[in-house]
Amino acid sequence: MTRIGILLFDQVEELDAVGPWEVFGMWARACPEEAELVAFAREAGPVRAAKGLTLHADRGFADVGPLDVLVHPGGAGTRPQLKDADHLAWVRDQRERVPLMTSVCTGSLVYAAAGLLAGRPATTHWGSLDLLAELDPTIKVRRDDRFVDDGDMVTSSGISAGIDMALHLVARLAGAERARKVRRNMQYDPQPPV
Amino acid sequence: MTRIGILLFDQVEELDAVGPWEVFGMWARACPEEAELVAFAREAGPVRAAKGLTLHADRGFADVGPLDVLVHPGGAGTRPQLKDADHLAWVRDQRERVPLMTSVCTGSLVYAAAGLLAGRPATTHWGSLDLLAELDPTIKVRRDDRFVDDGDMVTSSGISAGIDMALHLVARLAGAERARKVRRNMQYDPQPPV
Numbered sequence: 001m002t003r004i005g006i007l008l009f010d011q012v013e014e015l016d017a018v019g020p021w022e023v024f025g026m027w028a029r030a031c032p033e034e035a036e037l038v039a040f041a042r043e044a045g046p047v048r049a050a051k052g053l054t055l056h057a058d059r060g061f062a063d064v065g066p067l068d069v070l071v072h073p074g075g076a077g078t079r080p081q082l083k084d085a086d087h088l089a090w091v092r093d094q095r096e097r098v099p100l101m102t103s104v105c106t107g108s109l110v111y112a113a114a115g116l117l118a119g120r121p122a123t124t125h126w127g128s129l130d131l132l133a134e135l136d137p138t139i140k141v142r143r144d145d146r147f148v149d150d151g152d153m154v155t156s157s158g159i160s161a162g163i164d165m166a167l168h169l170v171a172r173l174a175g176a177e178r179a180r181k182v183r184r185n186m187q188y189d190p191q192p193p194v
Numbered sequence: 195m196t197r198i199g200i201l202l203f204d205q206v207e208e209l210d211a212v213g214p215w216e217v218f219g220m221w222a223r224a225c226p227e228e229a230e231l232v233a234f235a236r237e238a239g240p241v242r243a244a245k246g247l248t249l250h251a252d253r254g255f256a257d258v259g260p261l262d263v264l265v266h267p268g269g270a271g272t273r274p275q276l277k278d279a280d281h282l283a284w285v286r287d288q289r290e291r292v293p294l295m296t297s298v299c300t301g302s303l304v305y306a307a308a309g310l311l312a313g314r315p316a317t318t319h320w321g322s323l324d325l326l327a328e329l330d331p332t333i334k335v336r337r338d339d340r341f342v343d344d345g346d347m348v349t350s351s352g353i354s355a356g357i358d359m360a361l362h363l364v365a366r367l368a369g370a371e372r373a374r375k376v377r378r379n380m381q382y383d384p385q386p387p388v
Contacts, residue, residue, distance in 0.1 A: 025245025051219025054250035158381025187352025
């Protein structure tokens, strides 16, 4: 059983969280013996996301329980986190406990500020690539990658890239056939019209 | 000013609602004089979505106010709506009031059950194409289209197709340049890995 936690916080970018949620949710619904999904935040309850939607965390840090995968989304709410000693300490503690740490968009800035990306390849939203390098000059910034799988650390580029990263993780954790089924059920045959 | 309402209900599919929310939210945030976005439901408050995430409706039917665009998502919650006389009457009433009615995924089944698609081209999730035709045999079911723009009625195929439909609508309502900017800010250069 893979237990996946998606972190919510004030000013989280909606699709950063809900893109992976949909992908992992499809997997968990089809194969409840394989995967379980939980939305959590520092405290259980509502958070106001970056584009104004209110999302609800079912668990808080205190009762979320052990996770196999953590997804740290991005959004405007990551900016205060970069200087929030409590949040950075929590992130470092998660690195000790959670085998697979992942981020969407500017979530990787928080990992960088916490020191988790030292000497490692990583990416982020195109608009924050320079900031990622400034936060930790030892990071091997991958400017052109949709996501970067570095084993126990997987980072993705901006917002919608979380969908591709999550599909990759389903393939890695449960096989390509399972991931293809999720993709088909989401009818994820994107055709950007502009 | 274009006022866009995204309908929430129990068992709404998460990405059906949040994909368009992110697209329109990017537009509204960049150009607050052009677009405004509201999440609403029969009653204001929380709804439990199909993959278990709780989303919050800021307004109820009684106080959502006039809309220029309505987005009816799909999800398991549409099945009871197909036989819910109150919901179908509300949908018909919206058709009288809202210039541009749109749907994602199985949201179009509800429009079909309400009689709104009679004689018109439309689409839905691939798994519900036959049901769409059964609900109203006069519908010209478009099995291969990502979305169908029929003027005052725009329907999309499954789940992730709502993102493409919403980008199309931004282009239609505000021009291709605006839509391209939204796409770039979402870093929507999809690369499905499986």
